[in-house]
Amino acid sequence: MDVTASFARVAGTRFFVRARRTLARLCDVALPGQCALCGNLSQSVVCRGCDESYWNEPRSRCRTCALPMPAFRREDDASARHCAACLDEPPWFNATLALADYRAPLDTLALDLKFRARLGTGNAFARHLQSRFEDSDLPMPDVIAPVPLSRKRLISRGYNQAWAIARPLAKRLGVKSDPMLARRTIHTAPQSKLDLDTRRRNLGNAFEVQKDVRGLHIGIIDDVMTSGATLDALARTLKQSGARRVTNFVALRTPKD
Numbered sequence: 001m002d003v004t005a006s007f008a009r010v011a012g013t014r015f016f017v018r019a020r021r022t023l024a025r026l027c028d029v030a031l032p033g034q035c036a037l038c039g040n041l042s043q044s045v046v047c048r049g050c051d052e053s054y055w056n057e058p059r060s061r062c063r064t065c066a067l068p069m070p071a072f073r074r075e076d077d078a079s080a081r082h083c084a085a086c087l088d089e090p091p092w093f094n095a096t097l098a099l100a101d102y103r104a105p106l107d108t109l110a111l112d113l114k115f116r117a118r119l120g121t122g123n124a125f126a127r128h129l130q131s132r133f134e135d136s137d138l139p140m141p142d143v144i145a146p147v148p149l150s151r152k153r154l155i156s157r158g159y160n161q162a163w164a165i166a167r168p169l170a171k172r173l174g175v176k177s178d179p180m181l182a183r184r185t186i187h188t189a190p191q192s193k194l195d196l197d198t199r200r201r202n203l204g205n206a207f208e209v210q211k212d213v214r215g216l217h218i219g220i221i222d223d224v225m226t227s228g229a230t231l232d233a234l235a236r237t238l239k240q241s242g243a244r245r246v247t248n249f250v251a252l253r254t255p256k257d
Helices: 001-032 048-054 082-088 107-115 120-134 151-157 163-174 196-202 230-242
Strands: 095-101 143-146 181-186 207-209 219-227 246-254
Touching: 001 219, 095 120, 107 120, 107 163, 107 219, 107 246, 120 163, 120 246, 163 219, 163 246, 181 230, 207 230, 219 230, 230 246
Parallel strands: 095 246, 143 219, 219 246
Antiparallel strands: 181 207
């Protein structure tokens, strides 16, 4: 009887979980919300008009760090595909794919995801990152992982905004995802409040690899890339643990001041 009762409870729980998901989908159709950018009615985080307007950036970017590049540079010149800083002092990561600059109104999406738990934004970012990746010549990663948060920040926030992008992106690309691939060993101050040298010192030993990454191409996901110090520190840790290649997938990139 105990086994039968347990099975019934599990079956009942699964039924109600499916019912809630179905109800949520019906509500999305019947009761559309507001576009996060323009405020018009929309059945998705961003309405179709804004979706078509804000992601089609004509500007070229450094293939290594994704900073905007002068439009007049020749694409057939290999050195012209990378900014001067990456040519002079290459970072540990190999490439960065970014959707757009961190600027109004797109910064609203990152803030909604990071501080207001609007997790559907992660799916929107993932959809566009998939499209941008498929239009690029970048190789497919073996596994996708988010930039990890410190335990203190994860408890405080309740979720990792990078994982909200990484999980749906991995599903779209058909590759494995692993939120536990690396962990953050120390709690650091928000990097946006620090200068570049301080950020690098702050992140010297901030990460630890928890899985076997030898010979693997790792795709690292983050919502916003500012100086690149966090991603560089994580890539260094991965490379020193045997990773073959590290590619960053970031939603928004802060342009150089």
